[in-house]
Amino acid sequence: MSVTPKPAGGVGMDWMSMGIGILIMIAIIGAVYIWFPPASGLMGFLDPSNIFMALIAIIVGGALIGIGVHFVPVGGAPAAMGQAPGIATGVAMLAGGAGLAGLFGGAWAAAIEPDPGIWVVCMAGAVGGALMMAITCMFVNVIYVYAMGIPAASGKAKVDPITGDTQTEYKSQGTEGHGLPFISFVGGVVGGFLGGLGGTLIYYVLLEWVYVDRLLSDALGAPAVANVTPIAVSLAGMFAIGLFLVNAVLAAYNITGTIEGPHDPKFARWPRAVVATAVASAVCGIVAIGIVAV
Amino acid sequence: MTVKIEVIAGGIPHDQLMIAGLVGSLVCIYLTYLNVVTSSLWFVVFGGLGAVCALIWGSNTIKVLCSYGIGTGVPSAGMLALGSGVIAMLLATRFGLWAPIVAVVLAAVIGAILGFLANNVLMMKIPVMIRSITEMAVIGALSLMGFSAMATGSFDFTGLSTTQGGFLGILNVGYANSFMGITIIAVVFFLAAIAIQHPFNATLGPSWKQDRMLWLAAECGFLSMIAVAVMSFAFLSFEAASVSLAISIILWAYTYSQYITLSKRDAAFWLDSKPIREPEGH
Numbered sequence: 001m002s003v004t005p006k007p008a009g010g011v012g013m014d015w016m017s018m019g020i021g022i023l024i025m026i027a028i029i030g031a032v033y034i035w036f037p038p039a040s041g042l043m044g045f046l047d048p049s050n051i052f053m054a055l056i057a058i059i060v061g062g063a064l065i066g067i068g069v070h071f072v073p074v075g076g077a078p079a080a081m082g083q084a085p086g087i088a089t090g091v092a093m094l095a096g097g098a099g100l101a102g103l104f105g106g107a108w109a110a111a112i113e114p115d116p117g118i119w120v121v122c123m124a125g126a127v128g129g130a131l132m133m134a135i136t137c138m139f140v141n142v143i144y145v146y147a148m149g150i151p152a153a154s155g156k157a158k159v160d161p162i163t164g165d166t167q168t169e170y171k172s173q174g175t176e177g178h179g180l181p182f183i184s185f186v187g188g189v190v191g192g193f194l195g196g197l198g199g200t201l202i203y204y205v206l207l208e209w210v211y212v213d214r215l216l217s218d219a220l221g222a223p224a225v226a227n228v229t230p231i232a233v234s235l236a237g238m239f240a241i242g243l244f245l246v247n248a249v250l251a252a253y254n255i256t257g258t259i260e261g262p263h264d265p266k267f268a269r270w271p272r273a274v275v276a277t278a279v280a281s282a283v284c285g286i287v288a289i290g291i292v293a294v
Numbered sequence: 295m296t297v298k299i300e301v302i303a304g305g306i307p308h309d310q311l312m313i314a315g316l317v318g319s320l321v322c323i324y325l326t327y328l329n330v331v332t333s334s335l336w337f338v339v340f341g342g343l344g345a346v347c348a349l350i351w352g353s354n355t356i357k358v359l360c361s362y363g364i365g366t367g368v369p370s371a372g373m374l375a376l377g378s379g380v381i382a383m384l385l386a387t388r389f390g391l392w393a394p395i396v397a398v399v400l401a402a403v404i405g406a407i408l409g410f411l412a413n414n415v416l417m418m419k420i421p422v423m424i425r426s427i428t429e430m431a432v433i434g435a436l437s438l439m440g441f442s443a444m445a446t447g448s449f450d451f452t453g454l455s456t457t458q459g460g461f462l463g464i465l466n467v468g469y470a471n472s473f474m475g476i477t478i479i480a481v482v483f484f485l486a487a488i489a490i491q492h493p494f495n496a497t498l499g500p501s502w503k504q505d506r507m508l509w510l511a512a513e514c515g516f517l518s519m520i521a522v523a524v525m526s527f528a529f530l531s532f533e534a535a536s537v538s539l540a541i542s543i544i545l546w547a548y549t550y551s552q553y554i555t556l557s558k559r560d561a562a563f564w565l566d567s568k569p570i571r572e573p574e575g576h
Binding site for chain 1: 364365366367369370371373374376377378379380381382384385388389400404407408410411412414415416417418451452455469470472474475476477479480483
């Protein structure tokens with residue numbers, strides 16, 4: 001039995017594989033363009049509620065989730081023992097919590113009549129995710145400082161990039177830092193904001209641009225659009241949860257374990273995650289759109 | 295470059311488990327079609343059994359993947375499985391009788407692309423990554439389809455999204471109170487997710503034994519089946535739902551006792567603790 005506990009997670013980029021991934025994405029975008037051609041002319045192309053633009057929005061939403069996960073300070077098991085900074089759980093759980101909280105906020109806003117528009121809904125989701133992470137980060141620090149009796153100190157940066165507070169004096173020997181420094185707190189809130197924004201964008205475009213727009217009621221043979229609204233909400237919600245978890249776990253695989261926040265050297269890996277989550281969102285997005293057409 | 299941190303030793307080979315899980319799950323899910331043939335609802339319990347077949351296979355797949363130390367915790371693999379599985383499963387339900395086959399094929403395609411992204415684009419460089427994530431997506435789709443068939447008696451999108459028949463004698467075709475309409479599928483999603491990620495997470499370590507993990511996987515699957523059977527009272531006749539609830543409880547109790555027996559076998563020491571008695575007259 002060998003003793004390497006965790007994969008190092010390769011550094012650099014595999015350009016060949018990235019190219020194959022981007023080719024898959026372009027092929028899917030082209031397939032949707034042919035399958036559901038947008039109305040002719042420039043205005044038809046830019047009309048937001050065509051299905052082609054919905055796929056683009058899903059890809060953008062997935063990439064936002066992928067970036068957002070990199071901001072969240074994930075400590076894992078070492079953080080639970082006060083030996084590493086961050087929130088003491090895994091990436092998938094943390095991103096899932098923030099993203100689903102954001103999705104609930106966005107779904108609440110999307111149910112308002114008349115439709116408040118994509119920006120209000122997406123911002124409601126983004127603020128929901130950010131609020132969830134802000135509350136989580138605050139109580140993590142309350143527990144670290146008042147229950148475990150340890151100060152917040154980063155292990156990866158000598159000076160906090162925002163406040164300028166020195167870190168090394170407070171770091172205990174033999175640890176990688178502990179607690180949740182201010183930069184990690186800010187990273188958590190930004191990560192929750194981006195994750196909630198991406199998840200809600202996917203939910204909104206699937207619901208309003210694809211399912212409610214007569215297509216689902218035609219596919220089901222239902223007499224009126226209003227009859228299938230519960231089905232449309234349920235489908236959009238399940239596809240949004242599925243897409244969110246896929247993208248969050250792929251981003252977590254990119255981080256391979258723990259990350260302190262935007263000042264961590266691992267943060268520089270985000271371009272790989274953007275490519276991977278965009279391709280994954282395109283693959284899952286065409287399936288989510290296809291349910292109204294087969 | 296990653297190094298395997300736990301050796302898979304002994305037990306049933308993974309390929310045999312995969313074939314048994316895939317075939318068993320597909321056959322059991324198709325057996326729920328006997329409901330349509332005999333126009334009754336007695337066969338719904340086979341959907342749950344199909345899901346349990348897939349979950350047992352899935353626990354071993356998670357073991358194969360996570361023995362490389364993916365660094366993000368065992369539950370993340372289960373979340374990826376169900377997240378990609380639900381996407382494939384929902385589209386597959388539109389294909390009527392072909393739904394389980396389409397779910398397997400579609401989930402395999404999605405899983406293979408996700409595995410390629412994780413292994414090559416994100417540079418995880420784990421030899422079993424692509425195959426494992428492909429299997430996990432199939433397992434997620436099959437377990438969701440099995441539980442859905444158990445709750446409603448159908449694996450068809452029309453069956454999942456409509457309620458037919460009457461309430462207080464009024465015949466009515468409705469969408470709002472259906473399996474999809476009240477989003478019971480979200481509950482089923484997390485019941486399957488807990489059942490797939492718990493077994494290896496709970497039994498990993500130096501004293502890991504395959505038979506103990508597989509019995510625990512079956513136990514978790516039947517525990518989820520009990521919850522699905524309770525929810526199926528809303529969609530099925532009282533008698534059919536009662537039968538599937540009784541079968542679920544009996545199978546759960548049997549697998550639970552087997553798991554406790556194996557835990558006692560593998561434990562270093564076993565002490566039956568008694569409740570602490572409070573001294574009287576304090």
